[in-house]
Amino acid sequence: GAVVSQHPSRVICKSGTSVKIECRSLDFQATTMFWYRQFPKQSLMLMATSNEGSKATYEQGVEKDKFLINHASLTLSTLTVTSAHPEDSSFYICSAGKPGRSELSFLNTEAFFGQGTRLTVV
Amino acid sequence: SQQGEEDPQALSIQEGENATMNCSYKTSINNLQWYRQNSGRGLVHLILIRSNEREKHSGRLRVTLDTSKKSSSLLITASRAADTASYFCATALYSGGYQKVTFGTGTKLQVIP
Numbered sequence: 536g537a538v539v540s541q542h543p544s545r546v547i548c549k550s551g552t553s554v555k556i557e558c559r560s561l562d563f564q565a566t567t568m569f570w571y572r573q574f575p576k577q578s579l580m581l582m583a584t585s586n587e588g589s590k591a592t593y594e595q596g597v598e599k600d601k602f603l604i605n606h607a608s609l610t611l612s613t614l615t616v617t618s619a620h621p622e623d624s625s626f627y628i629c630s631a632g633k634p635g636r637s638e639l640s641f642l643n644t645e646a647f648f649g650q651g652t653r654l655t656v657v
Numbered sequence: 658s659q660q661g662e663e664d665p666q667a668l669s670i671q672e673g674e675n676a677t678m679n680c681s682y683k684t685s686i687n688n689l690q691w692y693r694q695n696s697g698r699g700l701v702h703l704i705l706i707r708s709n710e711r712e713k714h715s716g717r718l719r720v721t722l723d724t725s726k727k728s729s730s731l732l733i734t735a736s737r738a739a740d741t742a743s744y745f746c747a748t749a750l751y752s753g754g755y756q757k758v759t760f761g762t763g764t765k766l767q768v769i770p
Contacts, residue, residue, distance in 0.1 A: 567755040578745060579700075579760045586755075628699065632755045645690055646747065646758045650699040 538562050539631045541649025548619055548656055555615045556652045558629030564609035565631035569646075570602070573626040585612045619656045627652045661746050661761030669767040676733045678764040680746030681726075687756060689722055690747045691731050694763075700745075703731075738770045 538561040548554050558568055566587050571579040583593045583604050591604035601623075603615040612631075616623055628651040633644055661682040670676055680689070691703040706713045706722045706729065713720045719732040733740055746761040 569758065571760075578763045581757070581759055584755070584757065626697070630758065644688070644749070644756055645702050645705045646749065646756070648700045648702075653697070 539629065539647045539649045541629050541652055543652060544650055545653045546655070548654070550620055550656055551618055553615055553617045554619055554654060555613055556627055556629075556654075558612045558614070558631070558649050560610045560631040560647075563631070563633055565612075565633070566609060567632040568606060568612035569630040569632065570604060570612075570614050571628045571630065573628065573651075579628065582614075616654065619654070621656045624654055624656045627654060661748055661759070663744075663746060663761040663764045665764060666762070667765045667767070669769065670736055672736060672738055672768055672770050674736055676736050676740070676766055676768070678731045678744050678746075678766070680729045680731070680761050682729075682746075682748045682761070683727065684748075684750065686724070686748045687751045688749045689720075689729050690749060690758070691718075691720060691729075692745045692747060692760075693742045694745065695742045703744075733766075736766075736768045738768050741766060741768045 540559045542557045568585040570582045572582050573579045581594050582597045583591045585591045585604045585606040587606045587609050593599045606612040629649045630646045661680050663680045688705050688707045690705045692700045694700050704715045704718050704720050706720050717734045722729045743763050743765045745763045747758050749756045749758045
C-alpha cells in the first residue's frame, strides 16, 4: 500500500505554545489530505479536509483559527495547533487521498493513514 | 460527524472463539473499510468491501455488507490473543473529486488466552 509519513510521533508542549504536525505522502501525489483527532477511548473524528492550493474545509465544531492547515504541495500537509491548551491533548492522525476522476475509480480505494501524533499539552 | 455506530462497544472472548462486530451507517457509500488499532497506536487496514459487494474474505476475516440495511459485519474466526485491539468500520463516500472517510464508534475486542 501507499506510504504516508507523519511527524512527530509524539510531542509534549507547554500550554500557550503552538505545535506543527507534518503529513507527507511519500509515493503518490495527494491532492487531498484529511486530519482526524482521537480522544482517549474514543473514535476518530474528522477535523478537516485539506486541498492542495486552496483553503481547508473544516468540519462543524472545529475552530479553523485554532487548527491551521496548510497544504502547500502535493506531498505535504501541515496541521498547526495554535495556543495549545491541555484540552487539545489528543492523538492526531492524517490520511492522504489518491486523486480520482470519477466515483468508480474510488470503489477499490482504501484510505492511507500516517502513524499518528500523540500531543500532550502541559 | 460520526458516520457509523458499532456494536458491541466492547467484546471479551476466549482464544479460539469467533468474534463478530457490527457496523451501521447513515448515508450511501462508495466502499466500507475495517481497521484495527492497537492501544494508542496507528491504524492497520484490514479489509475493504465495495458497495456492490455483499461478502468478502481475507484469511480469518469475513466481512459482509448489506447496503439496503446500511450495515456491515466483521467476523474474526479462531481468535488469538494478538487480535486484542479496537476495531473500526469506516465508510468512504465520493465527494467532489476525492473520497471522504468517516469512522464508526469502534468495538474494543479482548481475546483472553
